[in-house]
Structure formats: structure tokens, C-alpha cells
Amino acid sequence: MTLDMVRSDLGPAGPLDSADAMEARLREIGEKRYHNLHPFHHLLHGGQLTKGQVQAWALNRFYYQSSIPLKDAVVISRFRDRATRIEWRHRLEDHDGAEGSEGGIERWLQLTDGLGLDRAYVESTAGVLPATRFAVDAYVRFVGSQSPLEAIASCMTELFAPAIHEQRIAGMLAHYDFINPGVMRYFQRRLTQAPRDADFALAYVREHARTPEQRAAVCEALIFKTDVLWVQLDALHHAYVTGHIPPGAFVPEA
Numbered sequence: 001m002t003l004d005m006v007r008s009d010l011g012p013a014g015p016l017d018s019a020d021a022m023e024a025r026l027r028e029i030g031e032k033r034y035h036n037l038h039p040f041h042h043l044l045h046g047g048q049l050t051k052g053q054v055q056a057w058a059l060n061r062f063y064y065q066s067s068i069p070l071k072d073a074v075v076i077s078r079f080r081d082r083a084t085r086i087e088w089r090h091r092l093e094d095h096d097g098a099e100g101s102e103g104g105i106e107r108w109l110q111l112t113d114g115l116g117l118d119r120a121y122v123e124s125t126a127g128v129l130p131a132t133r134f135a136v137d138a139y140v141r142f143v144g145s146q147s148p149l150e151a152i153a154s155c156m157t158e159l160f161a162p163a164i165h166e167q168r169i170a171g172m173l174a175h176y177d178f179i180n181p182g183v184m185r186y187f188q189r190r191l192t193q194a195p196r197d198a199d200f201a202l203a204y205v206r207e208h209a210r211t212p213e214q215r216a217a218v219c220e221a222l223i224f225k226t227d228v229l230w231v232q233l234d235a236l237h238h239a240y241v242t243g244h245i246p247p248g249a250f251v252p253e254a
């Protein structure tokens, strides 16, 4: 990887000679590349999708949700440092829950139940788009194969998540009669969970990326992750808005 890889959508990276310069670059990446900008999200939040299209989104997003604990378990496995493992551990519980307490995956299934999807079908992941599977699996592999610093950096899209969650809660409640506050609890909960996670990751990379090369690697990790998110929406749009559903993928009822 070159230090200042040219990106047509981003300004010149500059020297990345400080944590502040790196943070400014990370925020620019979020501003220009986060999936809040994707047309599929504009349709979703603006009430312009049919119930079947919203079902397709929720079904595919389940694959992302259910892979996050696998990803976080891999991140934990990268650290011999006990303090970092302890800090990261709560993410597993946030998503998986624990005995007697529901987690994010259960809350996501309440959303797919509310949309009328069969739980066993959702959990089987049989109907997800191939591109969803490839993108999400690439994220899990990334945190295992890149440096531990890049593994942590890749979750920093969450810095930009609260704004999109707010838009989604308000937009979907306002526009769809099949959406109610009960099924939006997943996003309500993330409004407090995501900032904690993102703030830890940002502080971590600010402290541990000590050279311009390491700071560039952190920025590249965030770019990779914005691609992971973006490509999932490209695939949803192609399949369910343009209408080219790949063989074997979920087909909404007419």
C-alpha cells in the first residue's frame, strides 16, 4: 500500500504526521463514503420502498448483524493484552445477549418477525444475496489477517452510525404503516452502544498509530469498511430496485 494512495473522491491525504491529521482524514472518509449517502438508504428512510423491499433489506442485514460477534471474537483473538480483550468483550454481549438478557441479534429478529419474515428462514441465511455474504465474510477475514491496529480501526464507521440510526428510526416510523416503535428497538439501543464503541476505537488508533505509515493503514482500514457497507446496498439496489434478483436469493411476495 502506498502512503498517500490517490482517491478520486477524497482530497490529498497530507502528511498524516499527527493523530489530529489522521482524525481529520478519518472524518473526511466518513463524510464522503459512509453508506448514509447511498441511494438505497434514501429510498428506505424516505418511505419509497415496498414492504417486500424492506424485508429484503432486513433479511440481508441479518447476515451482517449475526456476523458481527464472529468478527469481534476474531478481534479479541488478536490481542495478548488482557485490558484490550476485556474492553472489547462487551460487544459480544451487546449482540449475542446473555442468559436472561436479550441482545441485538434477538432485537433484529424482532424486526424481521415484525416484517412478517419466517425466523427459521432468516436465521438460515439461505436467502441472502451473494454480494452480502462476500462483503461481510471479507470483513470477518480482514480483522483476522490485517494488523490488530487495522482490525480495531475497521469498526470506526460506527462513528457515523448514530446519525443514520436517528434518520432511520424517524423516517421508517413516519413512512411505513408496517413499522412500529417495538420493531425499531434495535436502532434505539445502538444510539448509546455505537458511540461508546466508536470512541474507544478512535482513542485507541490515536494512541497506537504512531507513524505516518500506521496512520495511513488506519485510514485504509476505514475505507475498506466503507466499501463493505456500500457494496451491500449496491447489491440490494440491483436486486430489489432494478429487479435483477440472483438465483436462489429471497424473492418478495408480489
Ligand SMILES: O=C(O)c1cc(C(=O)O)c2c(n1)C(=O)C(=O)c1cc(C(=O)O)[nH]c1-2
Pocket: 068, 104, 154, 155, 156, 157, 158, 159, 160, 161, 164, 165, 190, 229
Ligand atoms: O445501521 C447501520 O447503518 C449500521 C452501521 C454500522 C457500521 O457503521 O458498521 C454498524 C451498525 N449499524 C450496527 O448496528 C452494528 O452493530 C455495528 C457493529 C459494527 C462494527 O463494525 O463492529 N458496525 C455496526
